[in-house]
Amino acid sequence: MxxxxxxxxxxxxxxxxxxxxxxxxxxxxxxxxxxxxxxxxxxxxxxxxxxxxxxxxxxxxxxxxxxxxxxxxxxxxxxxxxxxxxxxxxxxxxxxxxxxxxxxxxxxxxxxxxxxxxxxxxxxxxxxxxxxxxxxxxxxxxxxxxxxxxxxxxxxxxxxxxxxxxxxxxxxxxxxxxxxxxxxxxxxxxxxxxxxxxxxxxTGGKQWNTRKLLGIMLDHAERHFNGKLVVTFETMDDTRKFGQDGRDSDAFYMLMLEVENVEAVLFIRQETEFSCTLGFRSREKCDVSAIASKFGGGGHKNAAGASTEGKIETLLPLILKEFAKVL
Ligand SMILES: [Mn+2]
The missing domain is CATH 3.90.1640.10 (inorganic pyrophosphatase (n-terminal core))
Incomplete structure (x- = not known):
C-alpha cells in the first residue's frame, strides 16, 4: 500500500x-x-x-x-x-x-x-x-x-x-x-x-442453514480447464430451501481456492427468473475483475462480482468463453 x-x-x-x-x-x-x-x-x-x-x-x-x-x-x-x-x-x-x-x-x-x-x-x-x-x-x-x-x-x-x-x-x-x-x-x-x-x-453466529446451503454448493461444483476453474451455482429453489437466512459464499471460495491446480472460482446465483449475480475469486494471476466487467460488474483483480440479466444455463457458456481466453 x-x-x-x-x-x-x-x-x-x-x-x-x-x-x-x-x-x-x-x-x-x-x-x-x-x-x-x-x-x-x-x-x-x-x-x-x-x-x-x-x-x-x-x-x-x-x-x-x-x-x-x-x-x-x-x-x-x-x-x-x-x-x-x-x-x-x-x-x-x-x-x-x-x-x-x-x-x-x-x-x-x-x-x-x-x-x-x-x-x-x-x-x-x-x-x-x-x-x-x-x-x-x-x-x-x-x-x-x-x-x-x-x-x-x-x-x-x-x-x-x-x-x-x-x-x-x-x-x-x-x-x-x-x-x-x-x-x-x-x-x-x-x-x-x-x-x-x-x-x-x-465470523461467528452464522445460521445452521448456511452450512446446508454450502453443502449444496459443494455438490453442484464442477471443474473446467483441467481443474483451473471451479464453477458452482445456486438455483432459486436452493435459495428458497436454505438461502433465506443468508449465505456464506466466502467459505465456498476459500475451500475451492485451496484445491490443487485451481486458479479461479465462479459462483452463479439465479436471483430472479431473469437475473443472476456472479461472484468471482482467483488465487493470483487471473484478473477476474476484467471478466466481471464484461458482464457489467467489476471489483478487484482477485475478487469481483456482477449482476446481470440471464439464466444460469445461458450465462455459464458465455462466462466460460471469457475464462478460456485467460486460463
Ligand atoms: Mn472495499
Missing amino acids: ILISKEQISKFKSFLDSHDSFIIAGHKEPDGDCISSCIGLSFILDKMNKPYIMLNAGPFKRNEIKKFAPKFKNALPFMTQDERNSCGLIIADCSELSRLGDIDGDLKGFSTFIIDHHKTADVKNSDNIIDPTAPAASCLVQQLFESLVGKPSKEQADIFFFGMATDTGFFKYLTEDSSEVFKGTARLVESGANPRKIYQEM
Missing part, C-alpha cells in the same frame, strides 16, 4: 472545510469495509462538528454488519436548493453513483468526493482519493482520520480494524507490499483493537 500524500489529505480537508453539511454514502449490499469506511468518515465529521447523514441502500444481510444498519438511512431527507449547494457528498468504497443502489432522492448534482480502492474505478477527477494499492477503503479513511483527528479511541480502532480485516480476508490476501497496512494495523491494536474478538464477531 502506498500512503496517501499530504496533498491528497489537504484536498480532502478543504472539501470538508468548504461545505456545511455532508452525506456519507457507500455501495449497496454493504460489506464490513464499506461500513467501516463510512463510520470512519463520520468520526472525522464528529470531531469537526459538521452535521451529516449516512446513506446506504442495504440490504444489511451479512451477519457481521447487521448491528450497524440503524446508523444508515436509505432515503435522502428533503433539502432546499441552498442546502443542497452547501452539502458535500462523500462516497466511500465505491466510485459510481449507480453502485449506491436504490436510494430515495436525487443524489445527482452534489459536490462529491470519492474515497475508493477498486481497480475498476473509472473517475477522472484527481481531487478524489482512488487508490487500488490500498487493500481496503478503510485503510484510506484511517489515514485521513489519523492526519485530521489523531489517535483513535478503542471503539474507533475496532471499526477501522474491522474494515481492513474484511477486505484482506483477515490479512491472508496481503502480499509483500503491505508493510504500511501492518504498521497501520499495529497502531489500531495499540489503541485497543482486539483482533481475536473482532475475528469472532466477523
Whole structure:
C-alpha cells in the first residue's frame, strides 16, 4: 500500500472545510469495509462538528454488519436548493453513483468526493482519493482520520480494524507490499483493537442453514480447464430451501481456492427468473475483475462480482468463453 500524500489529505480537508453539511454514502449490499469506511468518515465529521447523514441502500444481510444498519438511512431527507449547494457528498468504497443502489432522492448534482480502492474505478477527477494499492477503503479513511483527528479511541480502532480485516480476508490476501497496512494495523491494536474478538464477531453466529446451503454448493461444483476453474451455482429453489437466512459464499471460495491446480472460482446465483449475480475469486494471476466487467460488474483483480440479466444455463457458456481466453 502506498500512503496517501499530504496533498491528497489537504484536498480532502478543504472539501470538508468548504461545505456545511455532508452525506456519507457507500455501495449497496454493504460489506464490513464499506461500513467501516463510512463510520470512519463520520468520526472525522464528529470531531469537526459538521452535521451529516449516512446513506446506504442495504440490504444489511451479512451477519457481521447487521448491528450497524440503524446508523444508515436509505432515503435522502428533503433539502432546499441552498442546502443542497452547501452539502458535500462523500462516497466511500465505491466510485459510481449507480453502485449506491436504490436510494430515495436525487443524489445527482452534489459536490462529491470519492474515497475508493477498486481497480475498476473509472473517475477522472484527481481531487478524489482512488487508490487500488490500498487493500481496503478503510485503510484510506484511517489515514485521513489519523492526519485530521489523531489517535483513535478503542471503539474507533475496532471499526477501522474491522474494515481492513474484511477486505484482506483477515490479512491472508496481503502480499509483500503491505508493510504500511501492518504498521497501520499495529497502531489500531495499540489503541485497543482486539483482533481475536473482532475475528469472532466477523465470523461467528452464522445460521445452521448456511452450512446446508454450502453443502449444496459443494455438490453442484464442477471443474473446467483441467481443474483451473471451479464453477458452482445456486438455483432459486436452493435459495428458497436454505438461502433465506443468508449465505456464506466466502467459505465456498476459500475451500475451492485451496484445491490443487485451481486458479479461479465462479459462483452463479439465479436471483430472479431473469437475473443472476456472479461472484468471482482467483488465487493470483487471473484478473477476474476484467471478466466481471464484461458482464457489467467489476471489483478487484482477485475478487469481483456482477449482476446481470440471464439464466444460469445461458450465462455459464458465455462466462466460460471469457475464462478460456485467460486460463
Ligand atoms: Mn472495499
